[in-house]
Amino acid sequence: MPGFAMPLPVALTLADVTVRYGERTALDGVSLDVRRGEIVGLLGPNGSGKSTTLAVAAGVLDPAGGAVSIEGRARTADPAAFARRVGLVPQEPALYEELSAAENLTFFGRLYGLAGSDLRRRVARALARVKLTDRARQGVSTFSGGMKQRLNLAAALLHDPPVLLLDEPTAALDPASRDSLFADLTRLRDDGHAVLLTTHHLDEAEAGCDRAAILEAGKLVAIGSPAELLRPRPAERAVLYGHLRARPAKYLQRAIRQRLGAGVELEITGRRLRLSAGTGEQLGAALATLLADGLELEAYRTPAGALERRLRPEHTAAGDAA
Ligand SMILES: Nc1ncnc2c1ncn2[C@@H]1O[C@H](COP(=O)(O)OP(=O)(O)OP(=O)(O)O)[C@@H](O)[C@H]1O
Known part of the structure; x- marks a missing residue:
């Protein structure tokens, strides 16, 4: 203010x-x-x-x-x-x-x-x-x-x-x-x-x-x-915010949620996405699952660095997200 x-x-x-x-x-x-x-x-x-x-x-x-x-x-x-x-x-x-x-x-x-x-x-x-x-x-x-x-x-x-x-x-x-x-x-x-x-x-x-x-x-x-x-807390979770190329159908969202590991949370609103997990490794694995299931990310960022990267269409490997 x-x-x-x-x-x-x-x-x-x-x-x-x-x-x-x-x-x-x-x-x-x-x-x-x-x-x-x-x-x-x-x-x-x-x-x-x-x-x-x-x-x-x-x-x-x-x-x-x-x-x-x-x-x-x-x-x-x-x-x-x-x-x-x-x-x-x-x-x-x-x-x-x-x-x-x-x-x-x-x-x-x-x-x-x-x-x-x-x-x-x-x-x-x-x-x-x-x-x-x-x-x-x-x-x-x-x-x-x-x-x-x-x-x-x-x-x-x-x-x-x-x-x-x-x-x-x-x-x-x-x-x-x-x-x-x-x-x-x-x-x-x-x-x-x-x-x-x-x-x-x-x-x-x-x-x-x-x-x-x-x-x-x-x-x-x-x-x-x-x-x-x-303010960072000791047990902070790893989080990723993303922007999807298209809004995924509800049935697809449900199917993906079932495949994600325990403790991984996926929130989707329109074309926005929030993915969180207990560790960075789990987050990487969850992201790989999303990409393998055909969700296309246009851009994403992690809050710590507030670093935004734009993904080219050919970027579909989980390694790009690390
Ligand atoms: N018209 C309705 N009839 C019955 N239950 C409803 C109705 N609208 C919302 N609810 C329920 O009320 C609760 C709060 O819903 P609300 O839509 O306000 O949440 P939200 O935080 O806006 O969710 P989202 O992020 O999915 O939009 C949920 O449990 C939802 O299922």
């Missing part, structure tokens, strides 16, 4: 939130504050409750217990006012391919009840905030995944909400697009927005978030600066 001596005001508050889906408790007493001028990364394994937390924060899911408020005003007191103060960016860009960037935003703006010169001004400002002004008239079908994701973010900015929520915004992005998206988020943070995003990647939280919160089985088990959470 650069540039501010005083603690920034809390924008979003989740207080002791519990969510159940039938018998299953998805969130169990989660309390979390997000301040204006900070980016908080919500981390945790598949099924730990990240998307559910965002849905509650966006006001699209009612918790069974606890409360959600923005700047001290509870959602239950005025749901419409709450909705105006929060912008949700879904994981999959919800855009019309045949329309231009500006036409997409105009369409969404009308859904929010905006019109006329106010709408035109807001569309221009939202495009500028994600650095897409010079692409305003271009058809979305020609956009890269990263540009679509930034346009998706612009749609959530039209009504200028103080709180921005992003569900796995980088899951389908290559490393360069991910950096551009984080540059947008950093500018929005510096303009005083409160940003809460979900990610599987502690390295991403380290690089782009002011604080990280870790969920495990519906409970918030740690929150702090990424550096605190990343």
